[in-house]
Structure formats: C-alpha cells, structure tokens
Amino acid sequence: MSTIRPFDDRLGAWLEAGPASAPDAVSDTVLAAFPAIRQRRPLIVLGGRPFTPKVGQKARVALALVALLALVVAGAKVFLPPPPQVGPPESTRVFFSSRYQYRLELQADWTVKPATRNLATLETPWVDSDAIDLYQPSPPASPVSIIVAAVPLEPGTTLDAWAESTTRAICAGKLTRLGPGETWSPEPAEQRTLEGLVIDGEPALLHTYPNCYSFFHQWAVVKHGDRAFHIVWLGVRDTRAEARAAFLHILDSFEFTP
C-alpha cells in the first residue's frame, strides 16, 4: 500500500536523495588550477566596496558602438590634418626669439632664459651656454630642457653636411669638457637613430641619443635660408616614449619668423 504524500514533499525527498558530497577530484582540480588564474579587479570602487557595472546585451551593443566611434575619432585625428586653430590653447604659451628669429609653443608654465650672444657656427649649444635660448618648466618638475640656437652657414652647405659636422662638434665638445681622469665613450651607432622631418616646411634631421651623459637627447637640426638651427630636447632616459611625443609636438609648433 502506497503512502499518499503532498507533491512538494515527494519532490523534496527526491531531491534530497542525490549525492551530498563532491568527488575528491573536484577539489583537487580546483586547488591545482586556481593559483594560475589571475583575479579580475573591479572597474570602480565605491565607498571601499568593489562595483562592477552590469552590462546587458543592449549595453554591450552600445559600448561596442561607443568603442567604434572612439576608434573612428582617434583614426581621424591620426590620419586627417588638424583643424585650423585661432590662437594657441589657453594651456600653452608662445615664445618668440628676436635674436634667432623663430617662435614655438610650450606649456604655459615653461619659462625661457634667452641667449645674450650669438652661437658660433661650430660651437656646441651646451645647456649652460649663454648663446642659447634655454626653456625649462617652472618650477622644474623633471630635468627637461629645450635648447634652441641658430648659426650662420657657409653658402652651399647642405643639411647633411652641416648635421655631420654638428655631430662631430658635439663629440669633440664632450671630449674637451671632460675633467682629468674622466672618460667618455660615444654612443654606439646602433643606439643612435636618425630620421628625416619637416619643420615649418623645411627638411630637417632628428638624432636621438638614448643614453648620452645619462640623459635622453633628441637633437633636431634644420636649415632655413643661410642659417641652421639646433633644437634640442634634453630629458631623462626613462621617459623616452613620452619625450618623443612631446618633442614632436613642440617641433610641430616651431615656425621661422622674419
């Protein structure tokens, strides 16, 4: 004779009848595998508690569209010419040099120590020279300096020839500035890069010295009329990627003035 029980009781009893413990292999597998899995950290922490926004299907589509739009905008910034600007942004400052006849744009907190004499043709534009325009952030947040100077060129001097003589002058200058017992080894050739640029419509060359006197040098040389310019970035070595982008931005703002 069967016992008639309420359906919920029958269902509950049937569910209880299954296994109550997991095979050892389950724990063994988990304990062996989890240390190799990197934990996901929450995107946002609110009030000391992690908060990860729930992303539904519609939200995922919206996020994908936003990401696509961002890619298109980023691509347009890279591949399309920048829109014309009326005056510099408020966060930048334009510097003019009447001695060397140029202008360039830097962050508004930069200051300049202008040259008090002209640089000689094969004179090295050292950072402590009084023949350079020396730009630095104020107060100096990091040991970064921009050096600008121009020298007169002999008629017919090509950019390549002048750049080569400049390089030799830089090396000679270093050697002559060493004190007794000091040694200096020129940068290995493979560590120095040379690339072509255009600065305000003029062909230019950019030397990059990854480690020069423990500094990261970017040295641009450009001819304009019968003058040649040094435009130098002197920075710390571990900021190379940021320094390159910043220096190219500065070079982009550089203009020759009458």
Next chain:
Amino acid sequence: MKADLVERARRGDQDAFAALVPAVVNRSYAIAYRILRDPDAAQDATQQALLEAWRDLPTLADVERFDAWLNRLVVNACYSSTRRDRRWAAKIRVLPTSQYSTPDAAADVADRDELERGFQRLTPEQRAVVVLHHYVGYPLTEVAATLDIPIGTARSRHHYAIQQLRAAVEADSRPAFTSQGRLA
C-alpha cells in the same frame, strides 16, 4: 570564519581560497548534480564555478552574500554545460522497480522514476528555480535575487515547472498503475 576567508580571498589571498574550497565544494556539487542529473557534468560545472569564483571574487561587493553569489555561478555553469551538451535531456537513469520488494519501497522508486522523467523535461532555468527553492530551501524572493531575475519570472518558472512535473508524474504513473489495478 567563512566570511573572513571570503574577504581574504577577495583580496587575492590564495591560502584563504584554498581553505574556502572544501567548505563550499560539496554544496556546490550537490546543486549542480541536482540541476544536471549527471555526475560528470556536475563535476565539470562545479569546477568551472569555483574557478570563476576565484577569478571574480574581487568584484563581489558584499562578502555576506558569498553563498548566494556562488550559487549563481554554479547555476550559470550548469546553463553552460547544458548548452555545450544538447544531449543532456537523454541522460536518464531509471532504477528497475523489480529490485524492491515492499509496496512502499516500490512506490518510492516509482516516485523517483516519475520525477526523474518529469525533471528531464524541464528547461535548465526551471530546474534551477526548483532546486534552489525545494532543495536549497530559498524562498522564491531569494531565488530571484540569486539568479538575478525578477521575482515574477521566478514565480512563473516555479509555477510552470511544478505544473509540468505534476503532469509528467501523473501521465507516467497512470497507465502503469491502471494496468496493475493499484488505483482501484
């Protein structure tokens, strides 16, 4: 103690998580088995859920909700398992009634067979609601919160699941009982 382990594991403490696993693995496996009705699939789903628990623990906002959160991971792992293996509905284990000599035992076995068959016809979502409500003992509001579904959806799934189980049990039992004269 468990909340402390959860909190430490949430911060990346591997020893804490290693101590937490034995405390939760049996319950997780039991839930997975009851949803999937297959020991191998339940084992896989439990492992998947526990590894996801370690990976996603830093996103757990309230350590006091760890059990419900883990149960949701187990249920989701079961959903994944059923999606991977569409043959799951055919994995029915039927015990032969002839092994049981007493009428009550035979009736119990008949209950099991009928419920097993009826359960196999439920969707994974319906099974999850049934297991969390009738096995884990959650009220339907807690089931809804655990599965992150509206309470109306939880009630609806439960209602239709029970209705289908009853119908399946009655349909399966009626001819057999009639042929043996047990309803007389």
